[in-house]
Amino acid sequence: MNVRKLFYLLVSVLCLQSVCAADFTVPRLSPLPIKVEKQKVPLAGNWQFNPSPEKEFWKKGSVSNWKNIEVPGEWVMQGFEVEKGKAAGYFRTFTIPSAWSGQQIKLRCNGIYSDSRIYINGKEAGSHLGGFTAFELDVTDLVQVGKENRIAVSVISESLADSTSSASQYAVHPLGGITRDLYLFALPEVNLSMFHASTSFDTSYVDAVLKTNIEITNESSAVKSGLSLHFTLKDANGKEIQLKENARPVQNMAVGATEKAEISFDIAKPEKWDSEHPYLYTLTCQLKEVKKVLHETMRRVGFRQVEVRGNQMFINNMPVKLRGVCHHEVMPLRGRSVNDDMWRKDVELFRRGNVNYFRTSHYPPDEALLEACDELGMLVEVEAPFCWAHNTNVPEDMHDAVLVNQHVEMVNLNRSHPSVIMWSLGNESLKYAEYFKKAGEVVKQMDPTRPRIFSQWGPDADNGELEVTNHHYPGPTGPDKYRNSKRPVTFDEFCHLNAYNRLELAADPGLRSMWGPLLDKMWNDMYHSQGVLGGAIWAGIDDTFFLPGEKAVGYGTWGPIDGWRREKPEYWGMKKAFSPVKIIQKGNMSADGIVRFHVENRHNFSDLSECSIEWKAGGKSGRITTDVAPRSEGEFEVQLPESLRNTEMLELTVTGVRGFVIDEYCFRILPEQIKPQEQGQSGKLSCKEKADVIEIQLTGGAFTVDKRNGLLSAGQGGNTILLQSPALMVLPLNGDGEGVQMIGKDQKFKPYNPVCENWVAQSVTCLPGDELISIKVKGIYKEAEVYLSIVFIKMEKSLLSMTSLCFRIYLRDRLDWYFLCLLLLLIWIGNGKDIGACIRKTI
Numbered sequence: 060m061n062v063r064k065l066f067y068l069l070v071s072v073l074c075l076q077s078v079c080a081a082d083f084t085v086p087r088l089s090p091l092p093i094k095v096e097k098q099k100v101p102l103a104g105n106w107q108f109n110p111s112p113e114k115e116f117w118k119k120g121s122v123s124n125w126k127n128i129e130v131p132g133e134w135v136m137q138g139f140e141v142e143k144g145k146a147a148g149y150f151r152t153f154t155i156p157s158a159w160s161g162q163q164i165k166l167r168c169n170g171i172y173s174d175s176r177i178y179i180n181g182k183e184a185g186s187h188l189g190g191f192t193a194f195e196l197d198v199t200d201l202v203q204v205g206k207e208n209r210i211a212v213s214v215i216s217e218s219l220a221d222s223t224s225s226a227s228q229y230a231v232h233p234l235g236g237i238t239r240d241l242y243l244f245a246l247p248e249v250n251l252s253m254f255h256a257s258t259s260f261d262t263s264y265v266d267a268v269l270k271t272n273i274e275i276t277n278e279s280s281a282v283k284s285g286l287s288l289h290f291t292l293k294d295a296n297g298k299e300i301q302l303k304e305n306a307r308p309v310q311n312m313a314v315g316a317t318e319k320a321e322i323s324f325d326i327a328k329p330e331k332w333d334s335e336h337p338y339l340y341t342l343t344c345q346l347k348e349v350k351k352v353l354h355e356t357m358r359r360v361g362f363r364q365v366e367v368r369g370n371q372m373f374i375n376n377m378p379v380k381l382r383g384v385c386h387h388e389v390m391p392l393r394g395r396s397v398n399d400d401m402w403r404k405d406v407e408l409f410r411r412g413n414v415n416y417f418r419t420s421h422y423p424p425d426e427a428l429l430e431a432c433d434e435l436g437m438l439v440e441v442e443a444p445f446c447w448a449h450n451t452n453v454p455e456d457m458h459d460a461v462l463v464n465q466h467v468e469m470v471n472l473n474r475s476h477p478s479v480i481m482w483s484l485g486n487e488s489l490k491y492a493e494y495f496k497k498a499g500e501v502v503k504q505m506d507p508t509r510p511r512i513f514s515q516w517g518p519d520a521d522n523g524e525l526e527v528t529n530h531h532y533p534g535p536t537g538p539d540k541y542r543n544s545k546r547p548v549t550f551d552e553f554c555h556l557n558a559y560n561r562l563e564l565a566a567d568p569g570l571r572s573m574w575g576p577l578l579d580k581m582w583n584d585m586y587h588s589q590g591v592l593g594g595a596i597w598a599g600i601d602d603t604f605f606l607p608g609e610k611a612v613g614y615g616t617w618g619p620i621d622g623w624r625r626e627k628p629e630y631w632g633m634k635k636a637f638s639p640v641k642i643i644q645k646g647n648m649s650a651d652g653i654v655r656f657h658v659e660n661r662h663n664f665s666d667l668s669e670c671s672i673e674w675k676a677g678g679k680s681g682r683i684t685t686d687v688a689p690r691s692e693g694e695f696e697v698q699l700p701e702s703l704r705n706t707e708m709l710e711l712t713v714t715g716v717r718g719f720v721i722d723e724y725c726f727r728i729l730p731e732q733i734k735p736q737e738q739g740q741s742g743k744l745s746c747k748e749k750a751d752v753i754e755i756q757l758t759g760g761a762f763t764v765d766k767r768n769g770l771l772s773a774g775q776g777g778n779t780i781l782l783q784s785p786a787l788m789v790l791p792l793n794g795d796g797e798g799v800q801m802i803g804k805d806q807k808f809k810p811y812n813p814v815c816e817n818w819v820a821q822s823v824t825c826l827p828g829d830e831l832i833s834i835k836v837k838g839i840y841k842e843a844e845v846y847l848s849i850v851f852i853k854m855e856k857s858l859l860s861m862t863s864l865c866f867r868i869y870l871r872d873r874l875d876w877y878f879l880c881l882l883l884l885l886i887w888i889g890n891g892k893d894i895g896a897c898i899r900k901t902i
Contacts, residue, residue: 116150118181154205159204163199174215188220194468216233225448247354249278251346256360268326286312287306288346335715386424389622406435419440440482441483445488467505470505510525511526512526517531551595559796639662643658672713707732710726764834
């Protein structure tokens with residue numbers, strides 16, 4: 060036995076001992092049969108619903124005067140209202156196939172929000188507390204095979220699970236309902252009751268160990284012998300990988316007994332899984348009785364290892380940076396109940412936006428999201444369903460049921476997914492020692508292969524106990540503050556979009572354009588700070604819901620994409636900021652057609668040679684490749700042919716290892732060649748200064764600056780075309796907008812654009828010229844002192860002339876309390892035509 064195997068054996072023994080000491084139970088979630096889609100009875104679809112059912116409604120053979128409701132789904136989103144704290148009723152019938160006779164029949168519920176009891180044919184099958192974790196019930200003794208059966212579900216939205224998650228609070232509506240899929244499936248009486256897989260590498264990160272954790276349960280009425288386990292591993296192309304000792308006997312099993320097994324396989328040089336190369340193997344496990352296959356199941360396996368060393372996280376021995384978003388399960392007309400394979404669509408959409416990391420705020424997702432992350436390549440921090448939990452008093456005798464069991468269910472369902480790189484114990488909650496310490500210990504015992512994090516406002520909320528820490532909204536000084544942190548720090552909420560300052564956004568939509576450059580600056584500083592592991596933008600998707608009756612509620616329009624999965628302008632700012640290939644031009648094109656660039660490869664795992672860089676110039680194109688290791692910098696050059704030596708612009712398009720464009724650049728490689736203006740085209744630009752006014756004469760009209768007040772006007776053919784002189788607005792920064800949350804109020808704001816008052820011109824000076832005329836105006840408003848330049852320029856190859864306005868402003872109050880809006884008016888006059896354009900710009 061080598062040292063590494065001995066180490067893992069000792070870890071397993073220690074974990075087993077500590078599990079016993081912790082005194083917790085892992086609820087059963089059976090490994091699904093390999094062909095479960097063809098072997099299950101789906102219960103999604105149309106149910107009968109009553110928001111206020113009669114007492115013990117589950118005992119009735121049928122219901123009348125109930126309404127139809129779609130399952131999965133929230134009842135509020137379907138127009139139903141249930142009295143707070145009261146139970147709603149669900150009812151439907153189903154038929155168990157006759158072929159299931161003699162088998163164990165299980166009911167899998169992927170999510171019922173939030174306190175439920177399930178009844179089969181009038182008898183209670185079980186209950187569950189928690190709206191975001193899957194659970195399973197054995198209903199073998201309650202169903203009638205080959206006949207019609209009844210299922211009734213009693214659901215209360217409000218519970219300790221609801222209040223400690225604050226999920227209904229920040230969604231601004233009750234989330235009650237059967238919100239995720241549920242179905243029945245059959246297993247043999249002797250079956251696999253648990254099957255998980257994990258991987259680790261040797262010290263050179265070349266060869267690996269594939270470890271399985273398995274439980275076999277005898278649910279028959281007889282002792283069972285002749286049992287064995289058989290394993291098959293196949294690569295992504297379906298080729299079988301030979302496993303040494305791929306069959307293992309199982310000892311005789313008593314009635315009701317459960318046997319545990321930990322079986323490991325040495326795998327030579329497996330393809331590694333990472334977010335840029337999501338390579339998946341398929342591991343199949345068969346439980347046999349002699350030669351008969353009783354239960355066959357499978358896991359998708361990604362060979363990867365997560366470690367924390369000092370203040371960095373390593374995946375497969377590569378230091379990583381996390382470019383992320385906080386991911387909500389949200390659809391505007393369905394609430395938190397997602398369908399239409401939206402999980403995969405979200406991964407694809409954000410992956411194209413150069414995101415490599417999801418934080419599943421603030422609850423575990425449907426497993427379909429993690430399956431998509433495994434397959435497409437997305438790193439995931441799975442968060443337990445707790446938010447502001449300290450605001451709820453959880454009785455001592457309910458601590459395990461509320462605060463520990465939901466963590467256990469989260470880990471037990473999801474710990475075989477290679478995309479999951481860490482567990483979050485919850486969001487922005489105090490009382491770590493009272494509410495979360497034990498849960499954190501249990502999570503570590505169940506899964507020692509991943510770090511833990513407590514997603515909070517500051518880094519010390521976990522008393523320094525967990526492997527990774529974090530800081531929400533650390534501000535621009537955060538990257539430098541945590542450069543030498545003892546632990547990796549994530550900013551797993553940072554740089555949220557302007558969302559709740561709705562009055563400000565109505566006054567100046569240009570604020571949105573500033574978000575991308577600010578994110579780029581922040582992310583650049585985070586990337587170059589060793590102690591900062593990464594961050595997750597709050598939030599990835601608008602958290603808004605449109606209730607029946609056109610009432611909009613939710614936590615806000617935070618997302619770079621909206622609820623309909625349409626990219627907002629900020630999405631492209633995010634994509635640019637998160638680009639894993641940063642290219643900087645080093646100089647102009649040389650005489651022999653060479654353009655040199657500095658490049659920073661911010662990929663965690665991919666050499667730059669795995670990307671394709673295409674250049675375009677002068678209607679021609681070409682491709683270049685260059686070797687730059689992950690997380691490294693280098694240089695490359697583009698050699699343009701002789702025919703393109705006078706080309707002024709060069710475009711570069713970078714296509715990533717997974718086949719989509721990750722960034723585009725446009726560089727000026729030669730100075731702009733402004734050709735001399737042809738005589739007679741635009742006419743003479745002339746200035747005439749009179750006693751009261753300064754007139755600038757153009758071919759098609761005239762501008763006038765009043766020397767008494769410095770105001771600008773323009774006319775053409777006797778008509779006034781500039782109705783108002785450009786004005787300055789100095790608007791206070793404010794968060795007005797009906798609060799953070801959307802609570803159903805009308806969000807239409809009247810334009811807020813008052814101009815500055817009491818303008819007094821102090822001096823007006825004209826600086827004439829043949830090609831450019833500049834008029835300098837100095838003056839004061841009540842709010843500011845202003846130096847204004849009005850510039851008139853002849854345009855190339857055109858009969859047009861243009862004004863541009865430049866302000867130098869000195870506020871009479873603190874600059875950081877305001878944003879400045881300039882109304883820039885560009886006017887072209889010529890050839891009997893006029894064109895006007897108004898642009899408001901934020902300074």
